[in-house]
Amino acid sequence: xxxxxxxxxxxxxxxxxxxxxxxxxxxxxxxxxxxxxxxxxxxxxxxxxxxxxxxxxxxxxxxxxxxxxxxxxxxxxxxxxxxxxxxxxxxxxxxxxxxxxxxxxxxxxxxxxxxxxxxxxxxxxxxxxxxxxxxxxxxxxxxxxxxxxxxxxxxxxxxxxxxxxxxxxxxxxxxxxxxxxxxxxxxxxxxxxxxxxxxxxxxxxxxxxxxxxxxxxxxxxxxxxxxxxxxxxxxxxxxxxxxxxxxxxxx
Numbered sequence: 001x002x003x004x005x006x007x008x009x010x011x012x013x014x015x016x017x018x019x020x021x022x023x024x025x026x027x028x029x030x031x032x033x034x035x036x037x038x039x040x041x042x043x044x045x046x047x048x049x050x051x052x053x054x055x056x057x058x059x060x061x062x063x064x065x066x067x068x069x070x071x072x073x074x075x076x077x078x079x080x081x082x083x084x085x086x087x088x089x090x091x092x093x094x095x096x097x098x099x100x101x102x103x104x105x106x107x108x109x110x111x112x113x114x115x116x117x118x119x120x121x122x123x124x125x126x127x128x129x130x131x132x133x134x135x136x137x138x139x140x141x142x143x144x145x146x147x148x149x150x151x152x153x154x155x156x157x158x159x160x161x162x163x164x165x166x167x168x169x170x171x172x173x174x175x176x177x178x179x180x181x182x183x184x185x186x187x188x189x190x191x192x193x194x195x196x197x198x199x200x201x202x203x204x205x206x207x208x209x210x211x212x213x214x215x216x217x218x219x220x221x222x223x224x225x226x227x228x229x230x231x232x233x234x235x236x237x238x239x240x241x242x243x244x245x246x247x248x249x250x251x
Contacts, residue, residue: 004206011037016054016207020214023058025222027154027175035151036109039245044102045093049195051151052186053204054211059180061215066173074164075177077133078157081140082182088141089148090189096149102249108152109242113235115155136160140178147182148189172222 015034022033038047096104118124139160147153157178161171190196 004203008041008203009206011041012050012203012207013210016051016210017214017217019051019055020058020211020216021218021221022214023055023176023179024062024215024218025172025220025225026218027158027172033109036106036242036245039102040248045193045195046197046200048149048151049190049197049200050203050207052183052190052195053200054207055151055179056183056187057208057211058215059176059183061212062176062219063180065219066169066176069169070173070177071161071164071166071170073133074136074161074166075174077136078140078143078160078174078178079181081137081142082144082147082153082178083140083185085141085144085146086148086182086185086189087144089145089186090193092145093149093193099249102245104149106242106245106247106249108146108150109245110239112152112155113239113242116235135163143178144182144185147179148186153179153182169222 012034015037019034035047035051038050042050115124139156142156143153146156154175157175161174166174
């Protein structure tokens with residue numbers, strides 16, 4: 001059960017605020033960072049259980065500003081693939097130990113940072129062209145799985161969406177719609193696995209203002225703040241927490 005003391009709030013408050021800003025204006029990168037940070041101070045399953053209702057609150061508050069500005073075909077492919085991906089994630093989680101989850105979340109964190117660094121430095125490139133629906137379905141499956149086990153569905157969805165050459169706002173709106181649907185699909189399996197408790201509910205009540213404020217700031221900042229500066233901090237945070245989680249899981 002999460003202990004709602006000062007140390008918890010000093011980590012969870014900024015983490016949830018960053019997640020809201022990211023989901024509101026810059027995709028889903030910082031949402032993943034928040035789950036990784038929370039897993040440093042509470043059991044990984046509880047960290048996922050605390051974050052999901054907050055992510056759903058962010059989704060609901062950002063749907064209206066981006067309403068109908070998404071790419072419907074791309075969103076539909078990712079959602080259709082995401083649903084079986086969520087089912088695969090639920091099956092894996094049911095048999096995995098907390099240490100396995102720590103190592104997995106930490107590894108995904110480091111791979112995500114490496115992927116973004118390689119993309120930013122031109123070591124790899126995402127070709128902007130018409131991609132098949134099958135690619136979208138596959139990306140959705142991977143996004144659903146990684147979203148379920150660590151709220152880290154952003155990278156596989158991003159690869160597919162960036163390959164389609166979308167504008168910044170169309171890309172952002174599509175991610176809002178896709179993860180609104182995927183997070184709804186995750187709710188019942190999370191409840192069935194016992195990831196929601198009275199303690200996580202109290203934590204969500206305390207952290208809800210951070211989630212709403214972050215989402216509002218993200219929408220406002222969508223055209224005002226440099227994406228590069230915001231995510232530079234996020235990637236450093238992800239790298240450090242990824243190493244720490246792997247260390248904890250192995251030792």
